[in-house]
Amino acid sequence: xxxxxxNFEQKFAQFSEQWSPKIIAQMxxxxxxxxxxxxEFVWHNHAETDEVFIVLEGTLSIxxxxxxxxxxxxxxxxxxxxxxxxxxxxxxxxxxxxxxxxTINTGDAGGAxxxxxxxxx
Amino acid sequence: xxxxxxNFEQKFAQFSEQWSPKIIAQMxxxxxxxxxxxxEFVWHNHAETDEVFIVLEGTLSIxxxxxxxxxxxxxxxxxxxxxxxxxxxxxxxxxxxxxxxxTINTGDAGGAxxxxxxxxx
Numbered sequence: 001x002x003x004x005x006x007n008f009e010q011k012f013a014q015f016s017e018q019w020s021p022k023i024i025a026q027m028x029x030x031x032x033x034x035x036x037x038x039x040e041f042v043w044h045n046h047a048e049t050d051e052v053f054i055v056l057e058g059t060l061s062i063x064x065x066x067x068x069x070x071x072x073x074x075x076x077x078x079x080x081x082x083x084x085x086x087x088x089x090x091x092x093x094x095x096x097x098x099x100x101x102x103t104i105n106t107g108d109a110g111g112a113x114x115x116x117x118x119x120x121x
Numbered sequence: 122x123x124x125x126x127x128n129f130e131q132k133f134a135q136f137s138e139q140w141s142p143k144i145i146a147q148m149x150x151x152x153x154x155x156x157x158x159x160x161e162f163v164w165h166n167h168a169e170t171d172e173v174f175i176v177l178e179g180t181l182s183i184x185x186x187x188x189x190x191x192x193x194x195x196x197x198x199x200x201x202x203x204x205x206x207x208x209x210x211x212x213x214x215x216x217x218x219x220x221x222x223x224t225i226n227t228g229d230a231g232g233a234x235x236x237x238x239x240x241x242x
Contacts, residue, residue, distance in 0.1 A: 003204070005190050006197045025199050027171040027219060030151055032197065050148040056195070069126050074177070076127045076153065078146050083124075098148060098219065
C-alpha cells in the first residue's frame with residue numbers, strides 16, 4: 001500500500017520558485033499541482049480543457065478580458081476552456097491547480113514563463 | 122461571464138447533512154464535491170476510478186484492509202481505483218472530494234448510505 005497523506009505545507013516547503021507548478025498527486029488523468037504565484041502572468045487560454053484554481057493562502061486574482069475575480073484562501077474558481085485569462089497576485093499566494101496531466105501553464109501563449117509540466121515533488 | 126469564486130465555507134453553510142456530497146464545481150468531467158463526514162462509512166471500492174479526498178477542517182481517517190491513513194486539514198489522499206476503503210471520523214470533518222461526475226459514494230457496496238450523486242449547491 002503506497003497510499004499516504006500528502007501535506008500541502010510540507011510540499012510547499014520543498015520549493016520556492018514562483019510560476020512553476022509542481023505535481024503532488026494524480027487522479028486518473030488529472031494532475032494536482034501546487035504553485036506559488038506573485039506578479040502578473042501572461043494572457044493565455046487552454047483550448048482543450050477547463051482549469052481549476054483553489055487558493056490555499058493569500059489572494060489571487062484571475063483577470064478575464066471583461067471581468068476580474070478575486071480569490072481568497074478557501075475559494076475555488078473554474079476557468080472554462082478557451083477563455084482568455086491572466087493570473088495576477090500582488091503578494092505571493094499559494095495555489096492548488098487541478099487540470100489534466102500535461103496541461104501547459106502558458107496554454108496557447110508560450111514564452112519565457114512556460115514551465116516544465118511534469119515536475120513531481 | 123458566469124465565472125465566479127466558490128467559497129467553501131459559504132457552501133457548507135447551505136447544508137448540514139452528513140455523508141451527502143454536494144457538487145460545487147465541475148472541470149471537464151470531474152466533479153468537486155463538499156461533504157460532511159462523521160462516524161463510520163461502509164467498506165467499498167470504485168472499480169472504474171481513483172478518488173481524491175482533501176480535508177478542509179477536522180480529521181478524517183481512511184481505512185484500508187491493511188492500513189489506515191489519518192488526514193488533517195491541508196492534506197490530500199488519492200484512493201486508487203479498485204482498492205477497498207472506508208472513511209471514518211470521530212468528530213465531524215469537512216472534506217472536498219474530487220472524482221468523476223456520476224461517481225456513487227458507496228461504490229460497489231450500495232446500501233442505505235448511498236447518496237444522490239447529482240446534488241448541486
